[in-house]
Structure formats: C-alpha cells, structure tokens
Amino acid sequence: MGRAASRLQQATAPEAPSERLQKALASAGLGSRREMEEWIAQGRVLVNGETATIGSKVGPGDVVKVSGRRVYLRFEDKRTRILIYHKSEGEIVTRDDPEGRATVFDALPKLRGAKWIAVGRLDYNTDGLMIFTTSGELANNLMHPRFEVEREYAVRVLGELTEEMIAQLLAGVELDDGMAQLQSCFAAGGEGANRWYRVVIKEGRKREVRRLFEHFGLTVSRLTRIRFGPIALPPQLRRGQKMELEDELVARVLEWAEMAPSPRRHTRGVPDKHSRKPRMR
Missing domain, CATH: 3.30.70.580 (Pseudouridine synthase I, catalytic domain, N-terminal subdomain)
Structure with a gap:
C-alpha cells in the first residue's frame, strides 16, 4: 500500500471506540468506578507510559498499566449481559x-x-x-x-432452632472471623429430625450460613441459594x-x-x- 493510500485509509477509518478510564477499569472487574478514580488520583494508573488523570479516555490501542502491571481492557462489546x-x-x-x-x-x-x-x-x-x-x-x-446486597437461602437443618436461637442469629453472634448476623429467619416446614428455614444475610463470607447454624450445634444438611439481590x-x-x-x-x-x-x-x-x-x- 502506498503512502497516499495509507493516509487515505487512516483518514477515512472509523474512529476507534473509547471510554473514560475509570469506567473501562471498572468494567474489567478491578473494582467500582469510585475505587478506580481513587487509584487514578493516587497515580497508580499509567496510559501509554504517562500518569493518567481522572476523565482520561482510553481505546483499544492504548496500553494501560495499574501498579506496574498491564491491564487488558475490553471494548468490543459494550452490552451488559x-x-x-x-x-x-x-x-x-x-x-x-x-x-x-x-x-x-x-x-x-x-x-x-x-x-x-x-x-x-x-x-x-x-x-x-x-x-x-x-x-x-x-x-x-x-x-x-458496602452495598449490603441480600442473599436468601433455603436451609435444611438436622435439629431445630429455638426462639432464643433465632433472636441471637438476628442480633448477631461471634464467629472466628468476626460478628455475623441474619437479617431474617423463619421456619419453612420439615419432617422428622430435619427442619427447613428461610434466611436472609447481607454478606458472603466463606461458609457463613453453615457456620452460623454450627454455632448452635446444628448441622446444615442442605443449603440452596434462592435469591441474590433483586x-x-x-x-x-x-x-x-x-x-x-x-x-x-x-x-x-x-x-x-x-x-x-x-x-x-x-x-x-x-x-x-x-x-x-x-x-x-
């Protein structure tokens, strides 16, 4: 391709998609936009070797690094699925x-x-x-x-919660990694030694629901998440x-x-x- 044709191709090529840096970083799963803005303000983000500023725009041709490590951003599909x-x-x-x-x-x-x-x-x-x-x-x-999104579970327990236990779960109990509590807890039937409960919790620490029941000596034999947020x-x-x-x-x-x-x-x-x-x- 000759120089003239190359210049013509560059002049008529569609503009590459671009978006604000903090949004692109958030879309890559690195954190919220607010957190990305803080990173940018702290000078942790470089675009093409230069320290980025809040509001900078980036596109597919830009090289973005966060704390010295390159981050690959996605621009091909803007749709949220x-x-x-x-x-x-x-x-x-x-x-x-x-x-x-x-x-x-x-x-x-x-x-x-x-x-x-x-x-x-x-x-x-x-x-x-x-x-x-x-x-x-x-x-x-x-x-x-910090968004405190509700998670709702159906819990099958070997044993039964007393009213006092439920009150403690709603007030909060001390686990190995700190206080934990349920937002709601009510009986949902059961037969024999097994009882079902519907519980709502606003965080997702490891095995948190199971550990809350284990705190009272009860074993969770089945745990099903039935709702996450909306x-x-x-x-x-x-x-x-x-x-x-x-x-x-x-x-x-x-x-x-x-x-x-x-x-x-x-x-x-x-x-x-x-x-x-x-x-x-």
Whole structure:
C-alpha cells in the first residue's frame, strides 16, 4: 500500500471506540468506578507510559498499566449481559481446577470479546442461584460488602432452632472471623429430625450460613441459594440449567444497582426448555 493510500485509509477509518478510564477499569472487574478514580488520583494508573488523570479516555490501542502491571481492557462489546445458572452440588466456582472437577464455567455459553464474571461464590456442597455478567462494575456492585446486597437461602437443618436461637442469629453472634448476623429467619416446614428455614444475610463470607447454624450445634444438611439481590431463582430452572436475562430485566437490574442501562439489544436468551423468566424483587 502506498503512502497516499495509507493516509487515505487512516483518514477515512472509523474512529476507534473509547471510554473514560475509570469506567473501562471498572468494567474489567478491578473494582467500582469510585475505587478506580481513587487509584487514578493516587497515580497508580499509567496510559501509554504517562500518569493518567481522572476523565482520561482510553481505546483499544492504548496500553494501560495499574501498579506496574498491564491491564487488558475490553471494548468490543459494550452490552451488559446477565446469565443465571442453577448450580448443582459437586460443582466448583472456578475457571480451572487442577483436580479436573466440574466447574460452573463448563456449562456457560462461550463469548467473543468478553467473559463471564461470577457474582459471588457457592461452596462445593451448596446448590442454587449463580449470577454471571459481562460487566465488572455490576459484579462489583453486587458483591462489595458496602452495598449490603441480600442473599436468601433455603436451609435444611438436622435439629431445630429455638426462639432464643433465632433472636441471637438476628442480633448477631461471634464467629472466628468476626460478628455475623441474619437479617431474617423463619421456619419453612420439615419432617422428622430435619427442619427447613428461610434466611436472609447481607454478606458472603466463606461458609457463613453453615457456620452460623454450627454455632448452635446444628448441622446444615442442605443449603440452596434462592435469591441474590433483586434476582430470584425461577422454580422451573432445574439444576444444571441456565438462562440469559432479556433486555428489560437487565435494564431493571442496572437501575436497581444505580447504573446506566447498556445499549438495548434483541435477544431470545439461552433458556433451557423448561425455564421461565426469573422473578425480580
């Protein structure tokens, strides 16, 4: 290609997509926009070798480093996508497992120019609602402790809580890693030695619900997450099934998280044949 043709191609090429640096970093899953602004103000972020400033814009051709390490930003797909999945017991929440065990990511549809980010975790023996999104900022808003997003669980216990125990759980009990408490706890039936309870908690420390019951000498024999923030697990979504939220529901989740809706898109989602729309709170 000659110089004239090259200059003409550069002059007529479409402008590369760009966005504010703090938003791009948040979308990459590094933290909230506010945290990214703090990092930028502290001089931790470099763009093309120069210290960035708040409000700087970046595009696909820019080299961005945070604390000396390069960060690869995604610009190909601006749409926020949300997928819900009914995790089974025996699956782990990781992309790669050295032991070759089944992971929740094995069941997710492949993406181009983006990746699924897990919103929180469920341990190996816990089943229920998992949420995945392509937006790092949304994932951070749903997971960060300061947002106090509710998680609701159905808990089957070998034994029974007394009214005094429930009062203590609501007031808070001391665990090995600090105080923990339930926002609500009520009986939901059961037979024989097993009792079911519905509980709501506003944080996601490791095995926290199980440890709260173990504090009173009660063993949790089944733990199912049935709601995370505004999204509830549809009763018809069986274990191992997944479905993608449609535009209307994505917009409602973004509004709930106080984020601007992403560009609308037409989609039929990826519902399994027995699934229905998730319930919104």
